[in-house]
Amino acid sequence: xxxxxxxxxxxxxxxxxxxxxxxxxxxxxxxxxxxxxxxxxxxxxxxxxxxxxxxxxxxxxxxxxxxxxxxxxxxxxxxxxxxxxxxxxxxxxxxxxxxxxxxxxxxxxxxxxx
RNA sequence: CGAGCGGACUACGCGGUCGCGGCGCGCUAUACGCGCGAUGAGGAAAGUCCGGGCAUCGCAGGGCAGGACGCCUGAUAACGUCAGGUGGGGGCGACCCUAAGGAAAGUGCAACAGAAAUAGACCGCCUUGUAUCCUCUUUCGCCUUUAAGGGCUCCCGAAAAAGAUUGCGAAGCAAGAUUUUUUGGGAAGAGGAGAAGCAAUCGAACGAAAAUUGCUCUUUGCGUGAGCGAAGAGCAGGAAGUGAGAUUUGCUUCGACGAGGCAAGGAUGGAAAGGCGAGGUAAGAGCUCACCGACGGGACGGUAACGCCCCGUGCCAUGUAAACCCCGUCCGAUGCAAGUUUGGGAUCUUCUCACAUAGGGUUGCCCGCCCGGGGAGAUCCGUGAAUAACGCUGGAGCCUAUCGGUGACGGUAGGCGUAGAUAAAUGACCGCGCUCGACAGAACCCGGCUUACAGGUUCGCUCGUAUC
RNA sequence: GCCGGUGUAGCUCAAUCGGCAGAGCAACUGAUUUGUAAUCAGUAGGUUGCAGGUUCAAUUCCCGUCACCGGCU
Numbered sequence: 001x002x003x004x005x006x007x008x009x010x011x012x013x014x015x016x017x018x019x020x021x022x023x024x025x026x027x028x029x030x031x032x033x034x035x036x037x038x039x040x041x042x043x044x045x046x047x048x049x050x051x052x053x054x055x056x057x058x059x060x061x062x063x064x065x066x067x068x069x070x071x072x073x074x075x076x077x078x079x080x081x082x083x084x085x086x087x088x089x090x091x092x093x094x095x096x097x098x099x100x101x102x103x104x105x106x107x108x109x110x111x112x113x114x
Numbered sequence: 115c116g117a118g119c120g121g122a123c124u125a126c127g128c129g130g131u132c133g134c135g136g137c138g139c140g141c142u143a144u145a146c147g148c149g150c151g152a153u154g155a156g157g158a159a160a161g162u163c164c165g166g167g168c169a170u171c172g173c174a175g176g177g178c179a180g181g182a183c184g185c186c187u188g189a190u191a192a193c194g195u196c197a198g199g200u201g202g203g204g205g206c207g208a209c210c211c212u213a214a215g216g217a218a219a220g221u222g223c224a225a226c227a228g229a230a231a232u233a234g235a236c237c238g239c240c241u242u243g244u245a246u247c248c249u250c251u252u253u254c255g256c257c258u259u260u261a262a263g264g265g266c267u268c269c270c271g272a273a274a275a276a277g278a279u280u281g282c283g284a285a286g287c288a289a290g291a292u293u294u295u296u297u298g299g300g301a302a303g304a305g306g307a308g309a310a311g312c313a314a315u316c317g318a319a320c321g322a323a324a325a326u327u328g329c330u331c332u333u334u335g336c337g338u339g340a341g342c343g344a345a346g347a348g349c350a351g352g353a354a355g356u357g358a359g360a361u362u363u364g365c366u367u368c369g370a371c372g373a374g375g376c377a378a379g380g381a382u383g384g385a386a387a388g389g390c391g392a393g394g395u396a397a398g399a400g401c402u403c404a405c406c407g408a409c410g411g412g413a414c415g416g417u418a419a420c421g422c423c424c425c426g427u428g429c430c431a432u433g434u435a436a437a438c439c440c441c442g443u444c445c446g447a448u449g450c451a452a453g454u455u456u457g458g459g460a461u462c463u464u465c466u467c468a469c470a471u472a473g474g475g476u477u478g479c480c481c482g483c484c485c486g487g488g489g490a491g492a493u494c495c496g497u498g499a500a501u502a503a504c505g506c507u508g509g510a511g512c513c514u515a516u517c518g519g520u521g522a523c524g525g526u527a528g529g530c531g532u533a534g535a536u537a538a539a540u541g542a543c544c545g546c547g548c549u550c551g552a553c554a555g556a557a558c559c560c561g562g563c564u565u566a567c568a569g570g571u572u573c574g575c576u577c578g579u580a581u582c
Numbered sequence: 583g584c585c586g587g588u589g590u591a592g593c594u595c596a597a598u599c600g601g602c603a604g605a606g607c608a609a610c611u612g613a614u615u616u617g618u619a620a621u622c623a624g625u626a627g628g629u630u631g632c633a634g635g636u637u638c639a640a641u642u643c644c645c646g647u648c649a650c651c652g653g654c655u
Contacts, residue, residue, distance in 0.1 A: 040537060054539095054540095061134085061541085062133075063542085088543090
């Protein structure tokens with residue numbers, strides 16, 4: 001297990017209030033340093049019907065899991081932007097860019113990771 | 115081959131790598147993890163429109179209110195579902211649709227149009243009464259209860275008898291007014307004046323800051339009609355105009371007033387008191403008759419809805435109940451965020467009520483029944499508290515065979531073990547194939563209904579065309 | 583998950599028991615003004631969310647569906 005799911009409502013409020021935000025074309029990334037790595041995906045009703053919402057959540061989790069091994073411990077909220085279609089490639093590329101820019105990678109030796 | 119109808123099934127497939135949910139086994143030694151294994155969304159999981167299970171509530175006492183359903187029989191745990199049938203409607207047909215009880219229990223509504231809208235008589239048809247004037251021909255009546263019949267009077271014709279008188283010189287013959295009797299016919303008809311209108315003609319007055327005109331054509335409205343009006347187009351002309359009133363001419367329609375009968379006909383309307391044809395009548399009418407429809411009764415068939423046949427009634431009350439309503443059947447309420455268990459004890463303060471009052475609960479209301487304590491705040495320690503566990507998936511379960519039943523469905527035998535999350539699990543990448551993949555994601559569980567949907571497979575059937 | 587409500591002109595809203603779909607603002611045209619605003623006169627604008635049914639007739643009654651809004655927890 002590389003990361004934990006965020007479930008508590010209080011933690012959501014804390015991150016939204018004092019977390020740091022980073023933006024990209026497809027996703028908004030809110031993070032706050034913590035003792036261990038935690039993550040949650042926020043997808044409300046305005047993203048479509050249940051099939052569409054589930055697909056967005058799966059794609060985001062998969063993309064986050066690609067980088068979860070190398071991230072320093074912090075609490076992360078992922079807020080996708082509303083679009084017509086969602087693809088895995090865009091999510092993976094943007095999350096990678098953000099993590100690099102915000103210097104969240106713990107281990108800088110393995111730079112050849114895709 | 116083309117067009118179509120009905121039913122059933124399926125819902126991209128295969129392989130590899132990484133990853134996710136819970137389960138089982140093993141390791142670590144119970145905070146967190148690791149490895150292996152099998153397994154893991156639908157026909158609609160959707161809408162939440164019905165029905166049930168299950169759970170709780172002193173519900174399983176009564177009444178009122180409210181809601182749902184409504185051809186018949188069956189299936190089912192139950193249903194507004196399903197099966198088979200009946201009636202009605204649609205289609206050439208296969209087949210499809212159908213909330214399909216009651217309108218003589220009562221209330222409401224039926225705009226506009228139309229003479230009239232649930233009722234009657236505006237026009238009309240028929241019978242009858244009353245009533246004005248003039249002209250012509252003329253035979254120019256009356257009574258009785260009517261127009262049948264009778265009586266009286268008058269007129270005309272015929273026959274018989276009597277017969278004043280007249281002619282012939284007489285007998286006699288001829289003519290013959292008149293009277294009586296019998297018998298036949300007749301005692302009425304034609305025309306106009308009248309009323310209401312339309313057009314033309316004459317015309318007092320108005321009209322120079324001038325179109326307010328005429329003719330033709332087309333469309334259309336009103337009127338029974340003569341005719342009148344509106345809109346548009348074209349042509350012509352330049353006082354042609356409007357108009358109180360009057361006369362004549364041409365034209366149109368109708369007789370007036372009253373009583374009674376009728377519901378045939380009258381342009382409307384969704385609907386006009388059965389339809390249609392014939393007889394009948396003063397005119398008419400199911401007034402009578404045939405056929406069709408309606409209603410009532412009976413026989414037969416069917417469990418029944420109903421069908422079919424016979425007889426009778428001339429036939430009376432339009433539609434709407436998906437308006438209120440009546441009749442019959444059914445319904446206690448709340449929903450797994452239901453609910454059960456564990457996790458908190460002490461002190462203080464305050465509010466309300468107390469033996470049937472008040473309050474709370476029980477169904478929206480009433481009666482009835484039940485409850486003895488209940489609620490709030492502060493301080494201290496304690497705290498994962500929108501939490502944890504249960505409910506939670508073995509159930510009216512699925513598959514196969516067979517038996518009963520037209521069928522829905524039921525019985526028997528054998529086999530199977532088939533998601534259970536809770537910020538909520540199915541994804542990413544690579545390769546191959548094709549027809550290039552629609553609608554769409556479980557949240558307590560079932561039975562239905564409805565809605566969305568790229569296609570594909572298959573069975574049965576209908577119509578048309580061509581060939582044999 | 584459960585329960586309730588609303589859809590009418592470009593906007594905000596009416597329509598009594600089923601019988602001609604209306605008002606205000608906005609738009610357009612004309613008048614007024616040197617011009618604009620205001621004012622006055624007039625005009626146009628509707629699949630009553632969609633689809634089906636009952637009825638002679640539906641914005642209204644019934645059924646289905648779509649969109650939006652609100653409440654409980």
